[in-house]
Amino acid sequence: MAMQALTRCNAGQATAGRNDMAVLTVKDLRVRYSAKGPEILKGIDFEVEDDDFLAIIGPSGAGKSTLIRCVNRLVEPSGGSIHLLGEDVCSLNARALRGLRRNVGMIFQEFNLINRMSVMDNVLSGRLGYTGNIRSLFRAFPRKDVEQALYYLDRVGLSDHINKRADELSGGQRQRVGIARALMQAPKLLLLDEPTSALDPKISREVMALIRDIALELKVPALCNIHDVQLAKEFCNRIIGLQDGYKKFDGATDTLRDSDLDDIYAMEVL
């Protein structure tokens, strides 16, 4: 069973082996949260090419969120290597890490907006990586950033809500603010951590379509955690299946068969 999965993984990688430079290369990634705790990720390898919209699927607790947070080191990996945009993520010091993080837009399950700030301020906060301390203190963002924010707010359809407080918006609208904030970073990679699981099915579809369209438009690759397999099949060109810290599947969306899904979502029988 395990061997089968392994050979299929290799086959998947072989078919996905295109020649363009990988934006993100992850090798043998291992994570444990405490020295004696269980290993959450047990040696994950994958690559993200510059035209990928890659989905990570898997049951709850498989390590999807941990995996995605390792990419910008919100979670510290305990082993393996991550190369992002030509830099070795694990060896960066705090300042260099901030420099790298501002190139990586992140969208969260619970939106993680600043509720007591206006929509505009939330979107502008995406520019903090490029903004000095004094300007941050007075929220005096350059005019160029403000114009950019207005453009993206229009793009995600929130032009009428610019001065509202973030907590006055509906779930779908809040996630749109999150998207605009990530885009403000001029990202070279998008990390999406369950962007739709706090939303209803119809809005989920709209939000996913919006993210995909923008990613295509800006030519930004995306790495997307998602537990809804249907959405993954619909919007992503490649799928990685995780189960209990192991990679069980890696291949183009149309090569994902029902037996693979059974394998990924198989319950461990103890």
Added chain:
Amino acid sequence: MTEQMPAPRPSDPPKWSRYQYPESLIKHGTLLAVLLFLGYSLHFLNVDIGLLIGALGRFAGVISERYYPPDLEYVLDRGYLEAILDTLQMSFLGGFAGVCLAIPLAWFSAWNVTPSRRLFFPIGRLGVISCRAIHETIWTILFVSVLGFGMLAGVSALTMFCIGFAGKLFSDEIEAIDMGPAEAMRAVGANPFQVFLFAVVPQVRVAFTGIAIYTWDVAFRAATVVGFFGGGGMGWYLKRNVQQLENLRVAAIILSIIAMVLVAEFLSGWLRATVNRAK
């Protein structure tokens, strides 16, 4: 999964108790230890319960004999009214300076968003703890010996007191924030100061305002005592009259302190309620 769950035997009814063996021992043992220590302390200090109860009656007697009627004219005198104003200003200045200094210290000493867990966290914790460890009267004595009698020593002592008081409450408040926005700000590449500005401050702003008002209220109460030890203001008048055995004036001063503290408490309660409503 071929095994089946063993069926419960009828002779063996399921048992359940809230506290299992080690927890029950710890719980009851702790209670017993506390009671034993209480009894030991009463015995050791030789507290005479009868005398204590009788004291209440004598208390009323002493007050009616020596402290009645309070010399209200004295506290309505211009000099004393100015001293009340002094105390008010002292508490305001001390509270303001203390709160301003407490905010960065609280940021340093909040484990979740401290700029550096190795360097700034110990500095912040040590700063807040050392301000708290020394009582405001002792701060006054220290500052009086350095700066001499008067308002400056009093304000300095109150500042130290307020740093300790507000710093602790502030950092507790910061540690209770929702870390989601902080994570988002870290992900956009914000530095720790920017994370504090954008993810922490909006979440604690209202609570901080309430705490700052409460700090002023407590500082006002402390200011009366600080004066007693040489910091100026109402407490200074109190000390002078106690030493001169002007009991009727002392009574009036104590009454005025109680009145002012009540006013401050009422005012701070009302302000805090207003701030909370504005959330």
